[in-house]
Amino acid sequence: MQLKGLLVSLASLPLIKGETVLGVYIFHRHGDRTPKSHPPVSMTALGATQVFDSGNYYRSRYLASNSSTPIFGLSRDIAVTDQMDVTSPVDTVLQNSAQAFLQGLYPPVGSLSEQRLADDYSVEAPLGGYQYIPVNSVSTASSNANSENNEWLQGGSGCGNAIASSNSYFASNEYHEALEDTRSFYSDLLPVINGTFSHEEANFKNAYIIFDLINVATIHNTSIPSSDLLTDDTLRRLQVLANIHQWNLAYNSTDTIRAVAGSVLAAQIVQHLNDTLTGQSATPLGVQFGAYASFMSFFGLAQLQAVSPDFMGIVDYASSMVFELVTNTTASESTYPSPDDVSVRFLFVNGTAGENPLTAYPLFGQSEITLPWATFASEMSKFALGDTAAWCTACGNTTGVCASFAPKSSGGDDTGAASISDKGISTPVAGVIGALVTLMTVLGLQALVYALSGLRLVKKSTLLNANSAASGAGIESKA
Ligand SMILES: *[C@@H]1O[C@H](CO)[C@@H](O)[C@H](O)[C@H]1NC(C)=O
Numbered sequence: 001m002q003l004k005g006l007l008v009s010l011a012s013l014p015l016i017k018g019e020t021v022l023g024v025y026i027f028h029r030h031g032d033r034t035p036k037s038h039p040p041v042s043m044t045a046l047g048a049t050q051v052f053d054s055g056n057y058y059r060s061r062y063l064a065s066n067s068s069t070p071i072f073g074l075s076r077d078i079a080v081t082d083q084m085d086v087t088s089p090v091d092t093v094l095q096n097s098a099q100a101f102l103q104g105l106y107p108p109v110g111s112l113s114e115q116r117l118a119d120d121y122s123v124e125a126p127l128g129g130y131q132y133i134p135v136n137s138v139s140t141a142s143s144n145a146n147s148e149n150n151e152w153l154q155g156g157s158g159c160g161n162a163i164a165s166s167n168s169y170f171a172s173n174e175y176h177e178a179l180e181d182t183r184s185f186y187s188d189l190l191p192v193i194n195g196t197f198s199h200e201e202a203n204f205k206n207a208y209i210i211f212d213l214i215n216v217a218t219i220h221n222t223s224i225p226s227s228d229l230l231t232d233d234t235l236r237r238l239q240v241l242a243n244i245h246q247w248n249l250a251y252n253s254t255d256t257i258r259a260v261a262g263s264v265l266a267a268q269i270v271q272h273l274n275d276t277l278t279g280q281s282a283t284p285l286g287v288q289f290g291a292y293a294s295f296m297s298f299f300g301l302a303q304l305q306a307v308s309p310d311f312m313g314i315v316d317y318a319s320s321m322v323f324e325l326v327t328n329t330t331a332s333e334s335t336y337p338s339p340d341d342v343s344v345r346f347l348f349v350n351g352t353a354g355e356n357p358l359t360a361y362p363l364f365g366q367s368e369i370t371l372p373w374a375t376f377a378s379e380m381s382k383f384a385l386g387d388t389a390a391w392c393t394a395c396g397n398t399t400g401v402c403a404s405f406a407p408k409s410s411g412g413d414d415t416g417a418a419s420i421s422d423k424g425i426s427t428p429v430a431g432v433i434g435a436l437v438t439l440m441t442v443l444g445l446q447a448l449v450y451a452l453s454g455l456r457l458v459k460k461s462t463l464l465n466a467n468s469a470a471s472g473a474g475i476e477s478k479a
Pocket residue numbers: 060064066
């Protein structure tokens with residue numbers, strides 16, 4: 001029966017004519033949720049529906065038997081977990097969103113999941129052949145942090161220079177002008193929000209969470225106190241002010257370290273797509289769930305605000321951006337295109353895909369929407385931060401995970417172990433850490449993300465062992 005499923009999947013691989021999609025990377029926002037100002041935040045039924053529908057849209061685009069742009073080599077119906085890399089921070093709403101998305105992408109397969117046992121009985125997976133696809137968690141520095149909080153963008157990621165850069169916005173003239181210009185606007189809204197915000201809190205400093213509270217209420221609350229104050233103009237202004245506030249925290253053209261979240265994402269995208277190419281589409285699907293602020297940081301770095309000022313706005317729930325690896329040369333089991341024949345296309349949809357159009361936009365201030373792979377990779381590399389050393393240097397961090405990358409004081413061949421030994425850790429343990437650091441450098445970005453989040457490794461079993469060796473020796477396993 002398993003074989004039957006496999007045959008169905010293989011049989012539905014199309015004959016490839018014209019343009020072929022060799023792989024994709026999707027970065028996705030979560031669906032509708034409860035307000036930030038009333039923790040714990042949870043996903044709503046509406047939110048689950050949005051991300052499920054989005055997953056279903058991508059299924060019809062890339063997987064379904066009648067798809068016009070199927071992904072080369074990707075199993076159609078039976079999920080093959082080795083073919084995909086799905087990540088999400090440890091955040092309830094983002095994790096749940098990733099699960100619901102995958103339910104839409106690879107729905108239950110009924111009898112295709114059947115397996116015959118030795119005693120000749122057949123067993124079908126629960127829930128109509130439900131498919132279990134792991135979401136490898138990228139944990140946040142602060143445990144169970146709300147990943148949409150600014151802390152995840154900068155504080156949680158612990159990038160010193162980015163935190164300082166974002167904070168400098170609160171000292172800028174633009175900020176103080178906006179704060180003064182909008183005082184009466186926010187205090188006039190107190191009858192609507194005084195159950196949550198005090199008079200002192202009702203101002204531009206809280207532009208995002210005030211917008212968020214009211215936005216959630218307009219979706220869910222049948223009665224809102226003094227709702228007559230919430231005219232269309234007022235609702236629009238609330239959103240515009242929240243957009244200005246968040247954009248300025250996420251990106252600054254003269255101080256690009258502020259957009260560190262976009263820089264790390266850029267490196268993850270290139271690394272995944274490059275792995276797809278070098279592995280001849282063995283892992284053609286990458287999906288990551290993350291915060292709207294990461295979209296903003298990336299948009300700024302990729303100069304999308306020049307395409308439309310709309311890119312300076314907070315993206316709607318369940319928005320997604322897609323990077324497609326495409327080629328016009330034939331790809332088959334025996335011939336795989338050379339990177340010179342491969343291009344990248346960027347697409348974005350504001351809100352649930354399928355309900356809203358997935359549209360291609362030009363990146364990096366160029367006019368072409370289809371960029372040669374080499375051009376794409378080199379443009380991304382201008383702002384990507386792809387390994388621990390580069391991150392530490394850009395962030396100005398010299399302690400913790402960055403200690404081994406701090407400027408060397410004297411010539412030693414293993415500064416990592418040496419500097420940790422200085423803190424009184426016995427030499428054998430220092431050796432383990434030195435090896436860990438080396439391993440991280442080898443594994444590059446993924447390790448960087450894990451390392452920053454406190455060495456909580458879930459994917460590579462070798463690292464898991466190294467990690468437990470380190471924590472067994474009493475080294476803090478959380479940053
Ligand atoms: C593909 O098939 C499904 C159901 O089999 C149908 O709902 C959908 O409209 C079809 N899509 C296209 C693009 O033909």
